[in-house]
Amino acid sequence: MRLQTLLSPLALSCLTAVAAPGQAAQYPTQFSPALARLPAVRDALAYVDAHFGAQVAEWIRVTEIPAPSRAESRRAAYVREQLEALGLAVTVDSIGNVFARLRGSAGGPTLVFAAHLDTVHPIETDLTVTRKDDGTLHAPGVFDNSASVANLLAAARALKASGLRTKGDVILLFTAQEELGLKGMAHWLDHNPRPDHLVALDGGLGPVLYGALGIYWSRMVFSGAGSHTNTSRGKPHPARAAARCILDIYTVPLPPPDAEVGAVYNVGMIRGGHVVNAIPEEVAFTVDLRTVDPALLERLDSTLVATCQAAARAESVGFRREWVQRSAAGGTPAQLASRRAHPIVQTAIDILKHLGWDFSRGPEAVASGSTDSNVGVVRGIPTVAVGRSRGGDQHTLVEWAHVESARIGTKQIILLAAALAGVQ
Ligand SMILES: [Zn+2]
Numbered sequence: 001m002r003l004q005t006l007l008s009p010l011a012l013s014c015l016t017a018v019a020a021p022g023q024a025a026q027y028p029t030q031f032s033p034a035l036a037r038l039p040a041v042r043d044a045l046a047y048v049d050a051h052f053g054a055q056v057a058e059w060i061r062v063t064e065i066p067a068p069s070r071a072e073s074r075r076a077a078y079v080r081e082q083l084e085a086l087g088l089a090v091t092v093d094s095i096g097n098v099f100a101r102l103r104g105s106a107g108g109p110t111l112v113f114a115a116h117l118d119t120v121h122p123i124e125t126d127l128t129v130t131r132k133d134d135g136t137l138h139a140p141g142v143f144d145n146s147a148s149v150a151n152l153l154a155a156a157r158a159l160k161a162s163g164l165r166t167k168g169d170v171i172l173l174f175t176a177q178e179e180l181g182l183k184g185m186a187h188w189l190d191h192n193p194r195p196d197h198l199v200a201l202d203g204g205l206g207p208v209l210y211g212a213l214g215i216y217w218s219r220m221v222f223s224g225a226g227s228h229t230n231t232s233r234g235k236p237h238p239a240r241a242a243a244r245c246i247l248d249i250y251t252v253p254l255p256p257p258d259a260e261v262g263a264v265y266n267v268g269m270i271r272g273g274h275v276v277n278a279i280p281e282e283v284a285f286t287v288d289l290r291t292v293d294p295a296l297l298e299r300l301d302s303t304l305v306a307t308c309q310a311a312a313r314a315e316s317v318g319f320r321r322e323w324v325q326r327s328a329a330g331g332t333p334a335q336l337a338s339r340r341a342h343p344i345v346q347t348a349i350d351i352l353k354h355l356g357w358d359f360s361r362g363p364e365a366v367a368s369g370s371t372d373s374n375v376g377v378v379r380g381i382p383t384v385a386v387g388r389s390r391g392g393d394q395h396t397l398v399e400w401a402h403v404e405s406a407r408i409g410t411k412q413i414i415l416l417a418a419a420l421a422g423v424q
Contacts, residue, residue: 028346031347049407055153067141072117098173100156103169111416113155116179117176119141143392143394143400147406197420207365208348210377211331211333212368213330214290214293221320221321238279245308245311263293292367330374339382340365347420355412390402
């Protein structure tokens with residue numbers, strides 16, 4: 001997952017102050033401590049504790065199975081085997097999602113838990129996990145998102161072993177190609193009945209995400225006829241156009257830092273040319289544009305493209321924009337106020353608090369996020385994303401995760417299942 005909080009601290013404080021001034025906001029919740037005391041729920045939570053050592057061993061095993069996006073099949077096969085060992089009927093769909101259903105007893109709401117299988121790390125990456133004395137695991141992908149895969153498998157076993165039967169169906173979904181623009185999740189929602197609730201398991205433990213950061217990835221391509229250096233004087237030059245465009249792009253105004261909704265963009269890759277002694281026929285760069293505001297996203301995108309078109313005209317070269325990926329924005333905090341009020345958000349917060357998570361260092365809920373949950377948010381499905389453990393440096397070779405906090409990440413799945421799908 002790529003999480004970017006593009007809301008200012010001011011905006012975050014606004015989000016928690018929906019009630020009248022001086023009064024804490026009251027949001028509906030489906031969690032109560034009594035729910036956690038039901039015998040089957042207690043048994044499921046105790047199962048997690050009793051098997052936590054095995055869960056960590058499996059977490060390490062999952063991390064060490066390479067699973068770059070589009071090549072998740074080995075990790076998917078492992079997950080399938082584990083679900084089948086629980087007696088579940090498992091489906092692997094055409095994009096590589098793996099899913100199984102824990103049947104509910106009484107036609108309650110259907111709840112999907114989604115943990116992405118894929119990582120950003122190439123197949124040849126050394127994924128050997130090292131465990132340090134400070135209670136952390138270190139390896140590429142150990143945090144994003146092997147921790148959630150292991151948590152969801154452990155929670156599934158706990159639900160089965162305890163006999164905790166929810167009213168609604170609980171669907172265990174392990175998605176493919178999340179890192180390529182949430183493709184597996186979109187594919188699943190396109191081909192399955194709409195669930196009543198969606199919970200993405202991704203990101204560090206902490207704020208419950210109920211929005212969707214809009215992300216547009218473009219490749220801006222400048223092209224021309226090329227020419228040997230000897231005959232290049234005065235000829236149209238794609239590199240000059242690209243250079244001019246990059247400089248111009250960085251003069252496009254963004255909302256001020258204290259604005260309620262921010263935006264950011266970045267030129268991350270520049271490519272072009274084959275030889276030293278010629279004008280290149282093509283020069284391209286990428287733009288990563290992000291904001292939670294759909295209208296702002298469109299406006300900035302149009303401005304960036306127009307800026308490139310102007311640079312191409314000025315240098316007499318061709319221009320085209322190629323889409324790399326596109327994830328829709330979920331809306332401004334004001335637009336998302338009704339989503340914050342949906343019980344799924346406060347339920348997730350209350351469960352984390354019940355499990356001892358300390359929110360004093362950060363907000364309880366954020367109207368942003370960039371996980372499989374985005375797909376549910378923009379389709380209007382009551383959706384949140386919740387974390388897996390503490391950890392950091394995701395998408396790098398020095399990624400790490402805190403072992404003990406995954407216990408909370410796992411138990412929250414059990415309590416979310418009980419609260420959102422209902423118990424008898
Ligand atoms: Zn992720």
